[in-house]
Amino acid sequence: MAAKARKTPKPATPRTAGRFCWSCQRQRSSQSFSAPGAGRYLCRECQALGKDELDFRSARANLERMMTDDGLVRRKQRRHFRKFLDDPRPRVKELAEHLWRLDRQVRTEKLESEAQPEAPANDGTAMEFMAEEG
Numbered sequence: 001m002a003a004k005a006r007k008t009p010k011p012a013t014p015r016t017a018g019r020f021c022w023s024c025q026r027q028r029s030s031q032s033f034s035a036p037g038a039g040r041y042l043c044r045e046c047q048a049l050g051k052d053e054l055d056f057r058s059a060r061a062n063l064e065r066m067m068t069d070d071g072l073v074r075r076k077q078r079r080h081f082r083k084f085l086d087d088p089r090p091r092v093k094e095l096a097e098h099l100w101r102l103d104r105q106v107r108t109e110k111l112e113s114e115a116q117p118e119a120p121a122n123d124g125t126a127m128e129f130m131a132e133e134g
C-alpha cells in the first residue's frame, strides 16, 4: 500500500488560538475547554476546582482588575474595593486586606521618593493623597 501522505507540519499556533481561562489566567488551547461558553471561559482543569475555589478566584480576578500594575488600587475603584475588606469570605477578605496594605505601602514609597529635600513645597496636597479615608 502506498505510504500515507505525510502531513505537512502545522504552522506555529497563532497567539490568538484558544481561549483565555479567567481562573488560571492562561491562554489555553480550545481543546482545554469543554464547550463554547458565553463570555467568561473556564478550562477543564479549573472546572474541576470546585465552587469555593472558583468563587475565590473570581473575587481575586475582580480585585486584581481594580489595581494598577504598580500595585495601587485605582482611584475610581477605591470605594468598590473597600467593600471587599469586609467580605464574608475569609480568604477574599484576607486578600483584599493584603492588596490594600500593598496599596498603602506603594503610596508611601511614592511619596517618599517624590519628596524633594531642597524643595519642601508641601502644602498638604501630599497628605490629601494619603488620607483618603471614607
Ligand SMILES: [Zn+2]
Pocket (backbone or CB within 6 Å): 021, 022, 023, 024, 025, 026, 042, 043, 044, 045, 046, 047
Ligand atoms: Zn483554567
